Amino acid sequence: MAETGRLSLPSARPLRLPVHPVTALRIGIIVAVLVIWELVSASGWLYRDVVPSLGAIGKALYATLSDPSFYFHLYTTFYEIGIAMVIGGVSGLAVGILLGGSKFMSRAYEAYLYYLGPCPKIIFFPIMIMWFGVGPGSKVAMGAISCFFPVALNVAGGMREIDKVLIRVGRSFRANTWQMVTKIYLPAMRHPVINGMRLGLGVALIGTLLAETKLSNRGIGFLVIQAYSIFNMPQMYALLIILFVIAIGANTVIGRVGGLDTIKRT
Amino acid sequence: MSEAAVAAGRAFARSRYGPALIGLGSFVAFIMLVELLIRVGLINRFIVPMPSDIIAAFPRVIEEEQVLHRFVLTATEALSATILVTVLGVTGGVLLHRYLLLRQATETWVAAIAAAPLVLMYPLYLVIFGRSALTIVMMGFTAGLAPVILKTLEGLSGTRRVLINVGKSFNLTPSQQFWKILFPAALPTIFVGLRLGLIFSLINIVGIEFLINFGGLGQLINELAERYDLPGTYAAICFVILVSVCVFVLMERLERWLRPVD
Numbered sequence: 001m002a003e004t005g006r007l008s009l010p011s012a013r014p015l016r017l018p019v020h021p022v023t024a025l026r027i028g029i030i031v032a033v034l035v036i037w038e039l040v041s042a043s044g045w046l047y048r049d050v051v052p053s054l055g056a057i058g059k060a061l062y063a064t065l066s067d068p069s070f071y072f073h074l075y076t077t078f079y080e081i082g083i084a085m086v087i088g089g090v091s092g093l094a095v096g097i098l099l100g101g102s103k104f105m106s107r108a109y110e111a112y113l114y115y116l117g118p119c120p121k122i123i124f125f126p127i128m129i130m131w132f133g134v135g136p137g138s139k140v141a142m143g144a145i146s147c148f149f150p151v152a153l154n155v156a157g158g159m160r161e162i163d164k165v166l167i168r169v170g171r172s173f174r175a176n177t178w179q180m181v182t183k184i185y186l187p188a189m190r191h192p193v194i195n196g197m198r199l200g201l202g203v204a205l206i207g208t209l210l211a212e213t214k215l216s217n218r219g220i221g222f223l224v225i226q227a228y229s230i231f232n233m234p235q236m237y238a239l240l241i242i243l244f245v246i247a248i249g250a251n252t253v254i255g256r257v258g259g260l261d262t263i264k265r266t
Numbered sequence: 267m268s269e270a271a272v273a274a275g276r277a278f279a280r281s282r283y284g285p286a287l288i289g290l291g292s293f294v295a296f297i298m299l300v301e302l303l304i305r306v307g308l309i310n311r312f313i314v315p316m317p318s319d320i321i322a323a324f325p326r327v328i329e330e331e332q333v334l335h336r337f338v339l340t341a342t343e344a345l346s347a348t349i350l351v352t353v354l355g356v357t358g359g360v361l362l363h364r365y366l367l368l369r370q371a372t373e374t375w376v377a378a379i380a381a382a383p384l385v386l387m388y389p390l391y392l393v394i395f396g397r398s399a400l401t402i403v404m405m406g407f408t409a410g411l412a413p414v415i416l417k418t419l420e421g422l423s424g425t426r427r428v429l430i431n432v433g434k435s436f437n438l439t440p441s442q443q444f445w446k447i448l449f450p451a452a453l454p455t456i457f458v459g460l461r462l463g464l465i466f467s468l469i470n471i472v473g474i475e476f477l478i479n480f481g482g483l484g485q486l487i488n489e490l491a492e493r494y495d496l497p498g499t500y501a502a503i504c505f506v507i508l509v510s511v512c513v514f515v516l517m518e519r520l521e522r523w524l525r526p527v528d
Contacts, residue, residue: 021367022367022370022371025367025368025370025371026371026372029371029372046394050393050394104280104285104288105285107285107286107289108285108286108288108289108292109289111286111289112289112293115510115511115514115515116507116511118465118469118510118514119469119506119507119510119511120468120469120470120472120473120476120484120506120510122473122476122477123472123473123476123484123487123503123506123507124503125476126487126488126491126499126503127499127500127503129491130313130314130496131313131314202381202383205383206383206385206386209383209386210385210386210473210477213386213388213389213477214476214477221386224386224389225389227389228389228390228392228393231393233393236389236390236393237390240386240387240390243383243386244382244383247381247382247383248378248381248382251381
C-alpha cells in the first residue's frame with residue numbers, strides 16, 4: 001500500500017498573540033494616536049498650545065471635575081435638557097400618535113414635519129430669545145424644538161407598524177382613547193418611541209449646548225465658549241471629553257434601558 | 267343636501283390631493299389667525315412681526331442683503347465639504363471593507379462618532395482654523411464623514427454573493443472585481459450615505475455660519491437679528507428653511523432616480 005504523504009510542518013503552528021488581534025489593533029491605534037498627539041504637542045508644529053500635552057489635559061480634567069462651580073453649570077445644562085426632553089418628547093409623542101393614527105392627518109401634515117426635521121434648528125435661536133428671553137427659557141425651547149421632530153416622526157412611523165390585531169382587540173374591549181394609547185399603542189410601539197427619544201436626546205443636547213455657546217452665562221456650553229474666549233485650551237479639551245462621554249453614555253443607557261440592543265436586526 | 271355636502275367633503279379628504287390641500291389650507295388659515303391676533307393686539311408685534319410684514323420683507327432682504335451671493339457662498343462651502351466627505355468617506359469605507367481586522371477594530375468607533383455631537387467641537391475648530399470659511403468647511407466635513415464611511419461599508423458588504431461568484435468564475439483580478447462588481451453593486455447604498463453626509467454637512471455649515479457670524483445664509487440671520495430687524499429675521503429664517511427643504515427634496519429625487527428598481 002502506498003502511504004499517503006503526511007505533512008508535518010512544525011513551523012506552520014499559528015502564531016498566538018497574548019491578546020485577540022482586534023484588541024491588539026485597537027490598543028495599537030490608541031497608543032499611536034496618543035504618541036502622535038504628544039509628539040505634535042512637544043514639537044510645536046501646530047500653533048503653540050493648540051495641542052496641549054496629555055498631562056495638561058489630564059490636569060485640566062481633574063481641575064474641572066473637582067471644581068464645585070462646574071457642577072452648577074452641569075446641573076443647569078441637565079436641567080435645561082431635562083425640561084426640553086419632557087416638552088419636546090411629550091408633544092412629539094402626541095403629534096406622532098395623531099399623525100400615525102390617521103391616514104388623513106399623515107397625508108395632510110407629515111410632509112411638513114418630514115422636511116422641517118432635518119433643517120438646522122439653531123437658526124430659530126434669535127426667535128426663541130425674543131419669545132423666552134436670554135435665560136434658560138430660550139435654551140429649553142431650542143432643546144424642545146430639536147427633540148420634537150425625531151420623536152414625532154419615529155412615533156408616527158411606529159404607530160403605522162402596530163399589529164392591526166392588537167388595535168382590533170382594544171376596540172373590541174371598547175377601550176377609550178386614553179386606554180388605547182396607554183394599553184395598546186405605547187406598549188406595542190415602545191421600540192420606535194425609545195429610539196425616537198434616544199435620537200431626540202442627542203439633538204436636544206446639541207440644540208441646548210449650541211444655544212448656550214451663542215448667548216448664555218451658565219451651562220456647559222457657556223464654559224466651552226468661555227474657555228475659547230480666554231484661550232484655555234486644556235480646559236476646552238477637558239470639557240469636550242466630558243461632553244462626549246455624557247452624550248455617548250446617555251445614548252447607550254437609553255438604548256440598553258429601552259431594550260434596543262435586544263431587537264433582532266432583519 | 268347637507269348629507270351630500272358631507273359625502274363630498276369625505277370624498278375630497280380621501281382623494282389624492284385633498285389632504286395635502288387641506289394641510290396647506292389650514293397652514294394658511296393659521297398664518298391669517300396669527301396676523302389677526304397681532305392686529306388686535308393679543309400678540310405683541312415687537313416679538314412676533316405680522317406675517318404680511320414678513321412677506322413684504324422678502325424682496326428687501328433678497329435685494330439689500332445679497333442673498334444670492336450668500337447662497338452661492340454657503341453652497342460653495344457645502345460643495346467643498348461634500349467633495350472632502352466623498353473622497354475620504356468612500357476611501358475609508360473601502361479600506362474598512364478590504365481589511366477585515368481594521369473593520370472589526372474600528373467599525374464601532376466610527377458608529378459612535380456618527381452618533382456623537384461633533385458640532386460642539388466648533389470652538390476648537392475656531393482655534394485651529396481661525397474664524398474663516400475653512401472652519402465652516404471642516405465642521406461640515408467632520409459632520410458628514412462617518413455616515414458616508416458606514417454606508418459605503420454597508421453597500422460593499424451587502425453585495426450579493428452570486429455577483430461576487432460571477433466575478434470569481436471570470437477569474438477577475440481583485441482590482442477588476444472591485445471596479446466591475448463590488449463598486450457598481452454598492453453604488454446605490456453609497457449614494458444614500460452621500461445624501462446623509464450632505465444633509466449633515468449642510469445643517470452644520472448653516473448652523474456654524476450663524477454661530478460664528480461668518481459666511482453666507484447663517485450669518486444673514488444672525489446679522490438681521492442683531493439689528494433687531496424682526497420681519498427681516500423671520501423672512502431670512504423662512505428663506506433658509508425653503509432652501510434646505512428644496513435641497514432635501516432634490517437629493518431625495520436624485521437618489522430615487524439613481525436607485526435601480528429591485
